[in-house]
């Protein structure tokens with residue numbers, strides 16, 4: 148069963164009642180927006196860290212505080228491996244690593260569901276449907292394992308907006324995760340989509356750096372751990388306090 152993509156519109160089709168996608172810096176219209184998850188779309192308030200803690204306690208009866216061994220922007224497999232090395236004093240065997248990942252996913256479903264501080268960040272629930280209505284295809288770029296990303300988004304019903312993504316299960320390197328998302332975006336569009344047709348949205352200097360290394364401009368959102376000034380210093384192309392105003396390069 149094949150689909151013809153020959154009649155795919157060259158430009159995103161805009162709802163006449165909404166602002167049209169804008170050409171950016173003379174390089175043609177954007178087609179896809181790549182969103183980071185934690186601190187950009189949602190905050191799980193420690194559900195991720197608690198799931199690792201429960202997994203280590205269940206398997207090896209040890210206390211594992213991942214915040215001591217990992218940084219924001221690190222991918223899940225890297226967090227698991229580093230924490231294992233720190234608390235066990237050696238690297239995990241392949242079977243230990245496999246069991247760790249399974250237990251962690253098992254507990255994540257529970258910790259996300261039970262997190263009292265879980266919330267969707269301001270403006271997200273209005274922005275995502277608006278972008279889709281304007282004709283943008285949305286993707287994810289995240290250090291989360293693919294399944295973990297979807298567990299985190301499911302509680303808020305946000306999975307439906309995202310057609311593709313690059314995940315921490317694709318690479319430990321966020322630049323490569325971003326490139327993976329771009330390749331998958333091209334598959335969704337049925338033809339290669341150049342970097343300038345993408346826009347990235349993230350909340351950390353790490354997100355900005357990875358987007359730029361992959362050739363994509365980046366909107367940084369200061370609604371979580373980094374403030375406007377820090378994000379400006381990181382070289383973000385645009386910095387917004389939160390997503391209530393929308394994305395500057397896609398509005399006029």
Ligand SMILES: [Mg+2]
Nearest residue numbers: 183185186350
């Ligand atoms: Mg983030």
